[in-house]
Amino acid sequence: MPRLTIQDFLQDDSGAPILDARAPLEYAQGHIPGAVSFPLFSDEERARIGTMYKQVNPDKAVLLGLDLFGPKMSRMVQQAQKLAPGKQVRLHxxxxxxxxxxxxxxxxLAGFQVQLLDKGYKEYRRWVLQEFERPRPLLVLGGLTGSGKTAVLHALSARQPVLDLEGLASHKGSAFGSIGQPSQPTQEQFENDLALQLAHMEAEKPVWxxxxxxxxxxxxxxxPLFQQMQQAPLVLLEIPREVRVRKLAEEYGRQDAGALASSVLRIRKRLGGLATKEALAAIAEDDMEKMVSLVLDYYDKTYSHGLSGRPAVRVPSDTCDAAVNAELVLAAAQKNWPAAMLNG
Structure with missing residues (x-):
């Protein structure tokens, strides 16, 4: 069958699984979202073939590859049959x-229909980096730590295109951001997932x-994407400090005390010795509101400094209710950028 361009490969709606024939370490570093690891060679075998190719000669490397491939053929066909009962696969x-x-x-040979990605995963990576260069309308939701911005975005996502960077990164963005989260993806995988999500969004609709x-x-x-975010309209959700303290204290009260202490220690130079000591003591005493209040002194000051000079539409609210704040944020956007929201 003819090779597919990256656009046709990704837009294929047949349901055919994507098989990644690279070695396991290559796959772990980064892969097309949804692709299944289907390695022709193990990491060790790939290294042996590469060494022979460079240090002996290419012909002997090919023969070694065939020797290693032969005993695997039956097992690989059986594995493919389990992954694709309909005998249609995409491959790279x-x-x-x-x-x-x-x-x-x-x-x-085993009766499968195979659609091959032209130029392989390298072409996917080229497409990923190009996707970040594409200009797109963005609306940025800001707010001090504890404002519940991520929850507001989730509430908005029922009606508006939303890009959840923290969800894709498996991290909430602060020194405490890894607590309760799965392991972070590699940088390459983060970019792969991010680009594919962006590509699925209609180009003319504003993305939150x-x-x-x-x-x-x-x-x-x-x-390139970060630069667009810095230049995009900013909606700033303003939640009273005491409301944010209560919200964060409730969240952190469910977390491991050791993980909280480690997070405080990561920012001890910026907190200062006394605040660090008091925050650690508050954790030991299960006084989450005190710990949060001490940490917010640093984060509020840092975030406010980063906002200085940047125009923003301010949206005050006295609650962290995501549904309520989503309505307020959406109304502010519709009032200030009606043309953009009309497209959305």
Whole structure:
């Protein structure tokens, strides 16, 4: 069958699974969202073949590859039958070369219809980076720590396109952001997931996104997208400090005290020695409101400094109820940017 462009490969609606023929370590570093690891060679085998290719000669490397491939053929066909009972698959390797070619030959021999990605995963990565360069209408939701911005975005998502950066990053953005979250993706996987989500959004509709710093835990927002966020209209949700303290204290009260203490220690240089000591003591005494109040002194000051000079539409609210605040935020956007919201 002819090779597919990256656009056709991703837009295929047949339900055919995507098989990734690269080695497991390559897959773990980053893969097309939803793809299944279907390695032709193990990490060790790939290294052996690569060494022989470079240090001996390419012909012997090919022969070694065939020796390693032969005993696996039956097992790979059986695995493919489990993954794709309808015998239709999409397939790729790193750059559409010998690995995907060998797997394609095997599966077609076994009666599968195989759609091969032209230029492989390397082409997907090129597409990912291009996706971040595309200009798109954004609306940024800001607010001090504890304002419930993520919950407001979730409430908005029922009616508006929303890009949940913290959800994709598995991190809430502060020194406490990893608590209760799964492990963060690699930077490459974060970009892969992010680009595909952006591509599924209609280009003319404004997309809501949370006001984030450049880094979210161990990953960073791609520079072209971050620049667009910095230049986009900002809606600033203003929640009273005491309401935010109660909300955060309730959330952190359900978390492990050791994890909270570790998070405080990560920002001890910025908190200062006395505030750090008092925050750790508050955790030990299960006084979450005191701990939160001490930490908010730092975060509120830092966030407010970052906002200085940036125009914003301010939306005051005396509650952290996400549904209520979503209505307020949406009304503010419709009032201030009616043309953009009309497209949405």
């Amino acid at each position: 390797c790193w750059r559409g070369g010998m690995r995907s070619g060998a797997v394609q030959w095997l599966l077609e 996104v949370e006001d984030e710093s450049r880094t979210i835990g161990s990953v960073h927002v791609p520079p």
